[in-house]
Amino acid sequence: MKHPIQSLTLFVSLLCVLTSARAAVPACTLDRGADDAAIVSLPASLSPKLSSIAWTLNGLPLDDTTRSITLHVSPWDKGTFVVTATRANGARICTRTIRQTGIRLDRQPYVEPYPTVAAAPHPKRAVHRVRAAAPPTTADTDIAQPSPPRMPMPPPPMPLAAAAPPPPDASAIIKVYFATEREPKPGPAIAFTGSRSRIVPLRYGTATVTIPPNHKAGSIELRRWWSLSHAPDSSRHFTASLALCTEDSFYAQIRTQITHYTGHKEIFVFIHGFNNSFDEELYRTAQLAHDIGFDGAPIMYDWPSWGETLRYPADERSIGDSVHPLRDFLKDITRKTGADKVSLIAHSLGNYGMLQALDLLRSSGDLPQLDQIIMAAPDVDTKLFDDIVPSLVASGKIGRITMYSSHKDLAMKASFKENKVYPVGGQHPIAVLANVDSIDVSPIEMNWIGHDYFVTATPVLMDIGDLLRDGTPPPRSNLVEVPDTPLPHWTFRTEP
Numbered sequence: 441m442k443h444p445i446q447s448l449t450l451f452v453s454l455l456c457v458l459t460s461a462r463a464a465v466p467a468c469t470l471d472r473g474a475d476d477a478a479i480v481s482l483p484a485s486l487s488p489k490l491s492s493i494a495w496t497l498n499g500l501p502l503d504d505t506t507r508s509i510t511l512h513v514s515p516w517d518k519g520t521f522v523v524t525a526t527r528a529n530g531a532r533i534c535t536r537t538i539r540q541t542g543i544r545l546d547r548q549p550y551v552e553p554y555p556t557v558a559a560a561p562h563p564k565r566a567v568h569r570v571r572a573a574a575p576p577t578t579a580d581t582d583i584a585q586p587s588p589p590r591m592p593m594p595p596p597p598m599p600l601a602a603a604a605p606p607p608p609d610a611s612a613i614i615k616v617y618f619a620t621e622r623e624p625k626p627g628p629a630i631a632f633t634g635s636r637s638r639i640v641p642l643r644y645g646t647a648t649v650t651i652p653p654n655h656k657a658g659s660i661e662l663r664r665w666w667s668l669s670h671a672p673d674s675s676r677h678f679t680a681s682l683a684l685c686t687e688d689s690f691y692a693q694i695r696t697q698i699t700h701y702t703g704h705k706e707i708f709v710f711i712h713g714f715n716n717s718f719d720e721e722l723y724r725t726a727q728l729a730h731d732i733g734f735d736g737a738p739i740m741y742d743w744p745s746w747g748e749t750l751r752y753p754a755d756e757r758s759i760g761d762s763v764h765p766l767r768d769f770l771k772d773i774t775r776k777t778g779a780d781k782v783s784l785i786a787h788s789l790g791n792y793g794m795l796q797a798l799d800l801l802r803s804s805g806d807l808p809q810l811d812q813i814i815m816a817a818p819d820v821d822t823k824l825f826d827d828i829v830p831s832l833v834a835s836g837k838i839g840r841i842t843m844y845s846s847h848k849d850l851a852m853k854a855s856f857k858e859n860k861v862y863p864v865g866g867q868h869p870i871a872v873l874a875n876v877d878s879i880d881v882s883p884i885e886m887n888w889i890g891h892d893y894f895v896t897a898t899p900v901l902m903d904i905g906d907l908l909r910d911g912t913p914p915p916r917s918n919l920v921e922v923p924d925t926p927l928p929h930w931t932f933r934t935e936p
Contacts, residue, residue, distance in 0.1 A: 713788025732905030
């Protein structure tokens with residue numbers, strides 16, 4: 441039997457001819473590397489940043505029953521390679537996807553029923569897709585399985601018989617990790633109420649969220665209440681499949697993803713605001729990770745909001761009760777995941793819980809090293825902001841603190857009516873503090889409430905993506921400094 445690398449070489453040469461016919465680029469080459477590594481060399485014209493990537497065959501259950509290994513280059517994304525190994529009986533062993541988005545490897549297990557998805561274009565970088573790992577089946581393991589009769593290696597197929605590239609209208613898949621303080625709803629389905637759990641203080645789980653091909657950045661496409669269909673359609677709507685797990689499994693899965701499936705060992709923790717249900721924040725976390733092209737593991741910390749506009753006082757009490765559980769979670773997430781970069785994104789009332797939790801960690805000497813703290817429309821009064829933030833900056837444990845604020849934010853005006861104190865997320869002129877990047881979002885176009893601009897306004901989404909990827913201070917690509925102010929702050933460009 442020929443070595444798998446030899447078969448793979450034949451497929452590469454044939455399929456690169458097809459790619460060259462579509463895009464007039466030099467042919468790819470494949471060589472045998474150390475430790476049975478398949479080295480796929482790319483022409484420099486495909487990417488100025490990288491001329492070669494490698495996919496290691498180690499860990500793939502290749503044996504005498506392996507029939508073929510195929511590799512194809514997606515014509516829609518010249519940096520995407522899909523490698524599929526099959527057994528002699530036709531069973532698929534696994535699929536590995538390599539995406540060329542800088543110097544990184546992206547290895548993903550095959551999962552039914554979702555097809556392999558090519559990375560969608562993004563204003564700044566390729567979007568990373570994550571698939572949840574499926575439990576091994578009889579066809580997926582070599583343990584205690586009799587080997588089928590050996591069959592001769594079939595001749596390499598003609599180029600037209602090569603594996604078809606993924607369809608351009610396939611749904612994107614984002615894996616979201618969640619920790620929730622909510623009480624579960626009764627019944628077999630995994631769902632949560634707005635009240636706090638009385639027995640288990642924190643439940644852990646994962647969600648496989650599909651994002652439809654018609655998705656527009658800043659939107660969450662959901663089934664309308666007047667729709668005749670009873671279930672969402674993944675080709676048109678966001679869908680989610682939830683699974684609960686133990687705390688140990690939760691952190692182990694995150695470690696596995698950021699170590700083996702992404703190119704960067706980074707995570708972000710999203711802490712939602714007032715008037716949000718579990719489902720809303722789950723979809724929002726997935727949409728945020730997708731739209732900014734996040735290369736790590738997105739994590740949602742879900743404190744029990746009632747998800748009702750008239751329950752603001754109840755949500756205020758709830759976020760206060762969540763400060764200590766959130767403190768413990770932030771302490772664990774940095775120690776148990778092995779992430780090199782940990783960033784926090786808090787929205788609205790979630791900023792209150794985040795700042796209080798971080799202040800407790802600082803006071804006890806347990807404040808972890810954090811890359812970015814992003815405060816979007818913070819529903820926090822000026823005194824608390826001025827008391828806690830300078831201490832966090834002085835700790836030397838925070839890379840950057842960025843605050844987005846808008847005086848057009850109607851939710852901030854409602855908070856002022858309730859508390860008789862204007863929150864820093866809606867002050868005019870904008871609240872400015874030394875060593876904090878204050879960004880005025882007021883000039884950009886947003887919806888009539890103007891409160892969720894950090895996930896609905898494209899300029900803000902792009903800026904958050906730049907911030908998490910590079911960590912560069914303002915002025916960034918779409919920011920300009922506001923002139924004639926005592927302390928520097930920034931706003932978004934409004935001209936084309």
